[in-house]
Structure formats: C-alpha cells, structure tokens
Amino acid sequence: MHKTIIITGGSQGLGFQAAKLLAKDKQTGIVIANRNKENTSKAVEQIKAETANQNVLGFPLDLGDFNSIKQFVVDFQNLNLPPLFALVNNAGVQYISKTRFTKQGYEQTFGVNHLGHFLLTHLLLSHLSENGKIINTASGVHKPELKTPIPVPVYKTAEKLAYCGADDGQKDAKELRHQGQVRYSTSKLCNVLFTYKLAKKLSKQQGPIQVLAFDPGMMPGTGLANDYPAFIRFVWKNVLPLQTLFGNRINTPKQSAKVLVDWVLNRKTDKTTAYFYVGGEEKSSRESYDKELQDDLWSFSEKQIETWLKNA
Ligand SMILES: NC(=O)c1ccc[n+]([C@@H]2O[C@H](COP(=O)([O-])OP(=O)(O)OC[C@H]3O[C@@H](n4cnc5c(N)ncnc54)[C@H](OP(=O)(O)O)[C@@H]3O)[C@@H](O)[C@H]2O)c1
Numbered sequence: 286m287h288k289t290i291i292i293t294g295g296s297q298g299l300g301f302q303a304a305k306l307l308a309k310d311k312q313t314g315i316v317i318a319n320r321n322k323e324n325t326s327k328a329v330e331q332i333k334a335e336t337a338n339q340n341v342l343g344f345p346l347d348l349g350d351f352n353s354i355k356q357f358v359v360d361f362q363n364l365n366l367p368p369l370f371a372l373v374n375n376a377g378v379q380y381i382s383k384t385r386f387t388k389q390g391y392e393q394t395f396g397v398n399h400l401g402h403f404l405l406t407h408l409l410l411s412h413l414s415e416n417g418k419i420i421n422t423a424s425g426v427h428k429p430e431l432k433t434p435i436p437v438p439v440y441k442t443a444e445k446l447a448y449c450g451a452d453d454g455q456k457d458a459k460e461l462r463h464q465g466q467v468r469y470s471t472s473k474l475c476n477v478l479f480t481y482k483l484a485k486k487l488s489k490q491q492g493p494i495q496v497l498a499f500d501p502g503m504m505p506g507t508g509l510a511n512d513y514p515a516f517i518r519f520v521w522k523n524v525l526p527l528q529t530l531f532g533n534r535i536n537t538p539k540q541s542a543k544v545l546v547d548w549v550l551n552r553k554t555d556k557t558t559a560y561f562y563v564g565g566e567e568k569s570s571r572e573s574y575d576k577e578l579q580d581d582l583w584s585f586s587e588k589q590i591e592t593w594l595k596n597a
Pocket of ligand 1 (some may be wrong): 296300318319321377422500501504510519
C-alpha cells in the first residue's frame, strides 16, 4: 500500500460510489468513516468483494459528536497506515421534520455538515501528505443563481446557525421543511466558505495542500431525503432518477463519483483551491467569496473546537 484516502459518509450514495472507484487501485488504502456501523460493514464488504482490494477499512465516526471524531483520529493514528493523501469530507444530512442537535448542542445540519468536518480536518491536518488534498462535498443549492428547488442560504453569523432555538412547536410542516432546507443550503455555503479560508491558511505551507469544494449536482435516490414524507421519498428514489437521462445538473451518484475521484487522484488545477462541478471548474456563489463571512465562520468554529479540546 502506498497511500491512504479517508472518505466520510462512504456507506451509501455518492461516498459509497467514490470509495468503490478509489478502491480499484489496490495500492490505495481506503478508510470509510461513517456513523452507522452496520451500513459501514456492509459497504466495506461489498467494496472488497467487487474490487478485490483488501485494504478497505471501515471506522465508526459520528460527525455529530466531538468525542467520536477524536476517537476516530486516535484509531486512525494507531493503525500506522501509509501517508494520508486525501481527506474527502463528504458526509451530509438534511432534516426537515424537526430540529436536532449534536452531542455538544449545535444544530445538527450545521454541526455535522460543517463543524464536525472542521474538527476532523483540524485533527488530521498533520497527517496529510505535502501534496495532499482536502475535498469538501458542497452543493449547487448554495448558489442562488441556479434556482434549485431548495431555498437559498441565509447566513447572518455562524453563532446563529449553531445555536438556533428549537421553536418547532410554533411551526407547521411546511415551515419546518423550509427551515430545514435553509439550514441545509446554508451548511453547504459553509462548506465553500471553509474551503477557501482553509486553502488560504495552508497556502503559506510547503506543498501546499490543495483544498477543493465539489458540487455533485442533484443525485436523486440517495439517502439525503430520508427525513422527507413517504410520498416524496418514493418520488426521490423511483421517479426523479429517470431525470438523470435528460435533466440539467441531475446526475447519478456514480456519474458524480467518477468526477470526484478524478479530482482526488489527479491534479486538475495548479491553484491551491477551486470549486468544481461535474462539468469542470466553476465559480461558486458571490457570498462564498465574502472574506467577512469566511472569517466569521472560521473564528467561531475554531473557538468551539479549541474550547472543547482544552477540556477533553
Ligand atoms: N443527493 C443530492 O442530491 C446531493 C446534491 C448535492 C450535494 N450532495 C451532498 O453529497 C454528499 C453525500 O450525500 P448523498 O446524497 O450521497 O447522501 P446519503 O446517501 O444520505 O449519504 C450520506 C452519508 O453520510 C453519512 N452520515 C450521515 N450523518 C453522519 C454523521 N453524523 N457522521 C458520519 N457520517 C454520517 C451517512 O452514513 P449512515 O450510513 O451512517 O447514515 C451516509 O454514508 C452530502 O454532503 C450532500 O450534502 C448531495
């Protein structure tokens, strides 16, 4: 084995397809880091069987719990695997039925999609190879100009996103859905803000490590709609996938995974950071380049993890 790649959320959807493609190179060790143990073991066994790569490992990781993230990094270090070539921060959630919180009390969409990955990246930075890569799976829903079915992000401060009150009782199902979708698109904006700020910080180092954000396009059929009502889940799993044949910016997880893996394995740009879609490099939203938002998100997130690490 020459190198190691970690992918979060590799048990299903985009992450699973990407892990399977990456595992085709038997000299690469793949670490699938995932919340659900059963899903993880199933994915690992399936990938091993289909690729004959025996260096596919599954590790428990709950991005909604700082303790679990720290334990994951300890477990990873103890294995003494070959150099970490890429960290693919791919796991993502969307909740539209009620507000949920992480173990440390942050709103779960922000907590898992952004803050958990922020801590994970922070703890793994020293393990990344000099020419390594960090790829964050973002989404086109963060771009208002794409007019996706998901409402546009609302970013005031990171603190407001992290500590929103749970006044769900005052809201009907339509309002709860809107609230959950806005949290989701905003968390995807956070993925891009984080990408640019981290790249800037790392650009002063040797190498430097590339930090990229990826929009896989809409990928109907994945587990992302699991919190939606049964009828919508049915359409998401059985009807919308047909749109991949005709739809604009609608792809199968396999199609998007191919592009993601191409960017993981090849140096597609010499820049230290980029935002890319299935069709190639693109501009992200105007808001994502806003230095004040990048700084606000960074300083809030840094403060949370530093305080927690001091007491852990
Ligand atoms: N589907 C789309 O249309 C679409 C469009 C644009 C961007 N994206 C992005 O693509 C990425 C992958 O989504 P997907 O559509 O492939 O969804 P998916 O099928 O639901 O996969 C999500 C993965 O994240 C894992 N996960 C969820 N919560 C976690 C936690 N707390 N800790 C660790 N792992 C956790 C899940 O693991 P379990 O098995 O444990 O549940 C699963 O493996 C996400 O970042 C999403 O925002 C999706």
